[in-house]
Amino acid sequence: MKVLVPVKRVIDYNVKVRVKPDQTGVDLANVKMSMNPFDEIATEEAVRLKEKGVATEVVVVSIGPQQAQETIRTALAMGADRGILIVTDQDAEPLAVAKLLKAVIAEESPNLVVMGKQAIDGDNNAVGQMLAALLDWPQATFASKLEVTADKATVTREIDGGLQTLDVSLPAVITADLRLNEPRYASLPNIMKAKKKEIAMKTAADYGVDVSPKLKVLKVTEPPKRSAGIKVADAAELVGKLKSEGVL
C-alpha cells in the first residue's frame, strides 16, 4: 500500500509572529521556518504504517518555495521514501492546494492520504476535506487513533464532547490531530540517508492547475492588544475585584 503525505513549510510554532507595518501580511524575513507540526504527526503515522508492514511506500509532497525541499528532507529523514516538490512563489490557497494534490494522486495512485488537520499559518483546516471532496473519497478528520487494514481504516476522531469512531473504505483521506502520535526526531544516519533520497521538482503548470489567488487579502492587522493587569495579594482581594467587575 502506498501512502501519500502532504507537508507544508510554515513559520516555526515557537516564533512570535509580527504583523508588517504596511498591513500586507506578517513578517517572514529571517524567521525560523519548520515543518507544520500536524504534518510531522502525519509523516510519523505514515512511517509507522510502513514499519508495521501495512504500507510499502511513503511519498511526501510539498507545495511551496524552493526552500520547501528542506521540509521534504525532514520527512525523508523521518523515514519517508521519496518526495515531490511543486514550486510556487505565492502561498497557494487551500482549494488550489487540494487541486494540485488531486493531480499528484492521479499520477501516484496512493491508497491512503494522511495529512495534518491544519497548517498553523493560515489556520484554515480545509485542504484534507477539500481533497476528499474533489476525489470523492471518504474522509476522517481530526484523527487521534488510526488502524489500517488492506481495504479499510478505522479512525478515532476528536470531536466536541469526546471521541467518534468511523470506518472508512480505502482509498481515503485522513487528517491528523495532535494526539495521534508523538513524532520522532530523525537520527543523524537517517538525516544522511535522506540526502540521497529522490525529490522530483515540479511546477503547478505541470499539473495544469491555476494557483492564482481567488480571495483578495485587503489587509492584515494586529489583534487588539491585551495589557497586563495587576497582581493581587490573595484570594480574598481577588474575589473583591471580580465582584466589582461584575463577573461573579
Place this chain on the structure above:
Amino acid sequence: MAVLVIADHTNAALGEATAKVVAAAQKIGGDIDVLVAGQGAQGAADAAAKLDGVRKVLLAQSDALGHQLAEAVTDTVVGLAGGYDAILAPSTSAGKNFAPRIAAKLDVNQITDVIEIVSADTFVRPIYAGNALETVQSSDAKKVMTIRTTAFKAVGETGSATVEAVTAAGAAGREASFVGEEVVKSDRPELVGAKIVVSGGRAMGSAEEFHKVIEPLADKLGAAVGASRAAVDAGYAPNDYQVGQTGKVVAPDLYIAVGISGAIQHLAGMKDSKVIVAINKDADAPIFQVADYGIVGDYKTVVPELMTALG
C-alpha cells in the same frame, strides 16, 4: 440574497452555536434559512424555527445524517445550494469537518473562522493562532464559511418559522460508516458558550489532582472546565476540554487559568475573554501578560483559599 445556515444540533436539541451563526447571517443580509441535517431531529428543527430572523427551517433526515457524516451532509447541502448566495456553518468540530467538503464541491474556497462580517463579500478572520487578523474579500459566486461563534451574539427566540422537509442524502454507496461514539455527558455548561471557565494545566500533575482541584472550583462558580494541551496530552483531562489554537476557542466573562504557562497556542483560545485570572507560581509566566488579575503562588494553597473566599 439568501443565506443557508447549517445548524449545530444533537438531533433532539439545537446547539447554542446555531443562534450565533444566524446572527452572523443577519450581518450578511437577505433571507435566512436554517438546515437541520440529522435523524430524529424534529426537536432541533422546532427549536431552530423559534430563532429570530429565520425564514424557514429545512429538515433533512437519514441514518448517515444522524451522525452528521461529512459525505452525507455535503451531498444534502450541495443539493440545496442553488438557492443560496452564502452557506454558513459554525466552527464546531462537525462544521469544520463538512464545510470545506461543501466548499470544494461548489468549487469555491472556504473562509474559515470568520469573526467579523464587514460586508456581504468581505470578512475578518484570525490567522497565525490569532496573532494576526486577515480581512479578505471573496469574489466567489457562493460564499462558504465557518463562523467563530464566540464573536457573535445569539439572536433571540421569539420567531415562528415553518419547518419543511427536504431531500436527505442517505448512506447508500457511501464509504464512511459510523462505528461508535464516546461522548461524556456533563451537567456543567458547554465550554464554548459558558460565562465562566476554569482551566487547569500541566501543573496539576495527575488526573486525580485535576478532579480534586479544578472541578470543585468550577462547580462552585457554575463554570465549564477547560484544560491546556499539556494537561490533555498527559491524560489529566479529556480531549474536548482543550482550549487553544487547535482546541476550543472560548470568550467567557471570566476565565481562570490554574497552573497554565500561557503559550501562544493556549492564548489563541482564550484571550478574548472579558476578565482573565491567572494563578501560577512563576511570576514571569507569560499568562500574566494577558491576565487582568494574577496571583503568584502555589495553586495548592491559592485554590483552597479561593474556595473559602467564595464562601
